[in-house]
Amino acid sequence: MDLSLSSSLSKPCHTLSLSFSSISSSFSHKTNSLQLLPSSSNLGSKCRIFLINPLLSRQKDHKIRAAQSSNQTDDDGFVLEDVPHLTNFLPNLQSYPNPLQKSQAYAIVKQTFVSPEDVVAQKIVVQKDSPRGVHFRRAGPQEKVYFKSDDVRACIVTCGGLCPGINTVIRELVCSLNSMYDVDDILGIEGGYRGFYSKNTLNLTPKVVNDIHKRGGTFLRTSRGGHDTNKIVDNIQDRGINQVYIIGGDGTQKGAALIYKEVERRGLQVAVAGIPKTIDNDIAVIDKSFGFDTAVEEAQRAINAAHVEVESVENGVGIVKLMGRYSGFIAMYATLASRDVDCCLIPESPFYLEGQGGLFEFIEHRLKENGHVVIVLAEGAGQEYIDAALHTVGEKDASGNRLLLDNGLWLSQKVKDHFTKVQKMPINMKYIDPTYMIRAIPSNASDNIYCTLLAHSAVHGAMAGYTGFTVGPVNSRHAYIPISHVTEAQNTVKLTDRMWARLLASTNQPSFLSYDPVIREKSDREILEVINDTKNSSI
Numbered sequence: 001m002d003l004s005l006s007s008s009l010s011k012p013c014h015t016l017s018l019s020f021s022s023i024s025s026s027f028s029h030k031t032n033s034l035q036l037l038p039s040s041s042n043l044g045s046k047c048r049i050f051l052i053n054p055l056l057s058r059q060k061d062h063k064i065r066a067a068q069s070s071n072q073t074d075d076d077g078f079v080l081e082d083v084p085h086l087t088n089f090l091p092n093l094q095s096y097p098n099p100l101q102k103s104q105a106y107a108i109v110k111q112t113f114v115s116p117e118d119v120v121a122q123k124i125v126v127q128k129d130s131p132r133g134v135h136f137r138r139a140g141p142q143e144k145v146y147f148k149s150d151d152v153r154a155c156i157v158t159c160g161g162l163c164p165g166i167n168t169v170i171r172e173l174v175c176s177l178n179s180m181y182d183v184d185d186i187l188g189i190e191g192g193y194r195g196f197y198s199k200n201t202l203n204l205t206p207k208v209v210n211d212i213h214k215r216g217g218t219f220l221r222t223s224r225g226g227h228d229t230n231k232i233v234d235n236i237q238d239r240g241i242n243q244v245y246i247i248g249g250d251g252t253q254k255g256a257a258l259i260y261k262e263v264e265r266r267g268l269q270v271a272v273a274g275i276p277k278t279i280d281n282d283i284a285v286i287d288k289s290f291g292f293d294t295a296v297e298e299a300q301r302a303i304n305a306a307h308v309e310v311e312s313v314e315n316g317v318g319i320v321k322l323m324g325r326y327s328g329f330i331a332m333y334a335t336l337a338s339r340d341v342d343c344c345l346i347p348e349s350p351f352y353l354e355g356q357g358g359l360f361e362f363i364e365h366r367l368k369e370n371g372h373v374v375i376v377l378a379e380g381a382g383q384e385y386i387d388a389a390l391h392t393v394g395e396k397d398a399s400g401n402r403l404l405l406d407n408g409l410w411l412s413q414k415v416k417d418h419f420t421k422v423q424k425m426p427i428n429m430k431y432i433d434p435t436y437m438i439r440a441i442p443s444n445a446s447d448n449i450y451c452t453l454l455a456h457s458a459v460h461g462a463m464a465g466y467t468g469f470t471v472g473p474v475n476s477r478h479a480y481i482p483i484s485h486v487t488e489a490q491n492t493v494k495l496t497d498r499m500w501a502r503l504l505a506s507t508n509q510p511s512f513l514s515y516d517p518v519i520r521e522k523s524d525r526e527i528l529e530v531i532n533d534t535k536n537s538s539i
């Protein structure tokens, strides 16, 4: 018996109460309907489902919220944060069988195509009675595609800072478009967003990109600033581009969201796919950004060098400055991995220098105990001290990111002055600044594989007509995430999470919880003196 039930979503929001033993839902882009079918997929024994008018849904950034009810016992709280599809605004778009059906490589795969009903849970640690929570569409090849291979004109752009693995993503985008979907018209946009309207394009073929994964940097070059939505979309339209692959961090993804919205406003058949890239690992929702592991590994070399240096001298103080503008993930992971670090300072955790429980006291203890100390400093840590001292608040780069002052030099000078002038205890300062070295290298093996999967997922999504999405692993499964969802907030180290506690337990450093504003005020005045001294002696 066919128990399927479909409802036209052009009507206002419906509420249906169902009591099938189990149901599954499927959204048809063609008919704009949500089908609810009895099936083995377990949505719960009884559930209440809200069907949302697609127009309303679009206004809500394409969030299809299902199964929400005030009655906790009847409600399994399933929410699908779905990504937009080209048919949302081009309802008559034709679909075609996915060419992968004929692929020799994929012929052996048990389930070549991802079911449209496959979703990835954002939260996997749940209690028996907790709501099922937010889910994302699972990434992967879809049975139907919305582009004919010959009609595709794709482009790739890279924006923001460097990160190990960008070239691997570029390579795999080109190679997978070509080998899986027979696409051979792929353009490289040079020098970031502004390259759309100020530079000629490059023709990207598998041959051209064959070796680029072995190099650091970005084959397409990059830039900050220069995002002009109208000029970019005009250019996309003028060049007949219909798939845009955008590799970049949180700023880039915000720019990608604007491009997608403008494309939709103009009613263009253009799929916009974001691939998250950031060395800082500050992109929300996804497990981890590509290149992060490579960077942490490289950071180990600097920490190791600092440790070797300070271990070999008397009262050796090693300071290693690592990247991390607003998020201290690199510093935290490098510290946890190394075991040679005595103290890790990150932007999320305020610290102070003077007095009881302060950094100077801690350094003194460690020097007396071990004869040496290694400090890892994320570049964003303690910036407020330098800003306050130099009155430099508000300086920004071309993209609007805060411009950081050199906290490594500042801290080295501060520590040196304290121990020589105040403590009368000469120290051997070894300051290592490997900041750019950890991101300018090619990606390691596991990041290379990660980059390959990201590129494949992006290509499958765009070919299947999804747009306005960012791709990335959520609890280890690749998913399509609405771009707006990843740009809502930055990912930062949570001091209340166990990972930070693990770090505190491993270094035994002060937690700086007894942060005293009086001491801080005193400290600020002294910092100002040191900074001025530093400036005058041009260190």
Ligand SMILES: Nc1ncnc2c1ncn2[C@@H]1O[C@H](COP(=O)(O)OP(=O)(O)OP(=O)(O)O)[C@@H](O)[C@H]1O
Pocket: 159, 160, 161, 162, 192, 193, 194, 223, 224, 225, 226, 227, 248, 249, 250, 251, 252, 253, 254, 255, 256, 258, 277, 278, 279, 280, 398, 399, 400, 401
């Ligand atoms: N809010 C925004 N709206 C539109 N475009 C933006 C926005 N923020 C940044 N961009 C654009 O995105 C590009 C990259 O941004 P940004 O320099 O902040 O780097 P990112 O992508 O965050 O990468 P990372 O921080 O890892 O270096 C720039 O061209 C910038 O103009």
Ligand SMILES: O=P(O)(O)OC[C@H]1O[C@](O)(CO)[C@@H](O)[C@@H]1O
Pocket: 160, 161, 162, 224, 249, 278, 279, 280, 323, 324, 325, 379, 397, 404, 439
């Ligand atoms: O390349 P730039 O503009 O010097 O930017 C450096 C910044 O970029 C990042 O590496 C992020 O990409 C930050 O960690 C760092 O502060």
Ligand SMILES: [Mg+2]
Pocket: 160, 249, 250, 251, 278
């Ligand atoms: Mg950024």
